[in-house]
Amino acid sequence: MDGQTIQQYAAARTQELPGAYLDHPFGPDWDVYKVRGKVFMLQTEITGEAIVVLKSAPTDSAALRDAYTDITPGYHMNKRHWITLNPGGTLDKQLIEDLVTESYLLVIEKNLPKAEQPVNPQTFGQE
Structure with a gap:
């Protein structure tokens, strides 16, 4: 899958x-996706x-990097807490959407007080 497609799938999921x-x-070289002012996804072509x-x-980021050659440590971010999705052939649409959702929920759960959380990260998607 090419990088443009990966970015399109990821951006569509954020909507x-x-x-x-x-x-x-x-x-303008960085698309930064946020929830309540907190970053959960970045897209760029500067590389x-x-x-x-x-x-x-x-633990998930280490396992993902081991399982997929197209997932590497986060570009210009904390390498333990961020991952980069790269063009190649090992990522599919569902995985991309799941990883975007997981990033969103992690930021909500870890960085926002309960009163500011737009969704309950424990039950989101289970209805």
């Missing part, structure tokens, strides 16, 4: 997440190819 929005605090950077639990 389904309550309170998610696109911002450009780092300039020469279209990539998506997502938050991930440290």
Whole structure:
């Protein structure tokens, strides 16, 4: 899958997440997706190819990097808590959508007080 497609799938998923929005605090070369002011996804092509950077639990990020050659440590982010989705052939649409959702829920759960959470991260998607 090429990087443009990965970015399109990831961006489309954000439109389904309550309170998610696109911002450009780092300039036009970075699409920064936030929920209540907290970053959960970044997209750029400054590396020469279209990539998506997502938050991930440290144990999950290590397992994902081991399982998929197209998942690497987070570009310009904490390498334990962020992953990069790269173009290649090992990522499918469902995995991309799941990783975007997981990043969103991690940010809500870890970075927002309960009163500011747009969804309950424990039950989101279970209805």
